[in-house]
Structure formats: structure tokens, C-alpha cells
Amino acid sequence: MTxxxxxxxxxxxxxxxxHLRALVAMVENGRDCLEIAQQLHAVEAAITNAKRELIHDxxxxxxxxxxxxxxxxxNDAIGQMRSLAKYL
Numbered sequence: 101m102t103x104x105x106x107x108x109x110x111x112x113x114x115x116x117x118x119h120l121r122a123l124v125a126m127v128e129n130g131r132d133c134l135e136i137a138q139q140l141h142a143v144e145a146a147i148t149n150a151k152r153e154l155i156h157d158x159x160x161x162x163x164x165x166x167x168x169x170x171x172x173x174x175n176d177a178i179g180q181m182r183s184l185a186k187y188l
Contacts, residue, residue, distance in 0.1 A: 105157045109150050116146040155184055 123139045163180060166172035172180075 105153075105161070109154050109157070112146060112150040112153070116143055116150065119143050119146065151187060155187060159184070 119139070120143050123136065123143060126136050126139065159181070163172065163177055167174070167177055
């Protein structure tokens with residue numbers, strides 16, 4: 101499903117991708133290790149936030165819709181929640 105929520109996630113990931121490319125250049129140009137570590141942390145946080153947004157969206161919209169429409173059983177929902185928990 102491509103909707104506004106997924107477009108928002110894609111924008112976050114594209115920003116992280118640009119940031120990561122700049123980070124590679126920093127490493128290649130021999131920038132200060134502390135500065136590189138700080139930027140690595142920022143990229144990691146951006147990706148973690150995008151992942152969290154995607155998982156929350158899936159729970160709030162995809163799973164909720166499927167349960168409401170009856171296309172997913174409660175046992176299937178529990179199984180998906182268990183699978184998703186390892187990514188949080």
C-alpha cells in the first residue's frame with residue numbers, strides 16, 4: 101500500500117540515505133573519528149525512527165483493517181505481533 105504514511109517513511113529513508121553518503125565521504129576524507137561517530141549515530145537513529153513508524157503504521161492500519169474486515173484472525177494477529185516484536 102502506497103499512501104501518505106508510506107511516502108513519509110520513504111522521505112525519512114531518503115534523507116538518511118543522503119546523510120549516509122555524506123558520512124562515507126567523511127570517512128574517505130579522513131575526518132575526525134568523533135565527528136564520524138556522531139554522524140553514524142544520527143543515521144542509525146533516523147533509520148530506527150523510520151522502522152518504528154513503519155511498524156506502528158502496520159499495527160494501527162493494516163492489522164486493524166484486516167481484523168475489522170475479518171480477513172485476519174486474532175491468532176494471526178498475535179503471530180504477526182510476535183514477529184514484529186523482534187524488530188522493535
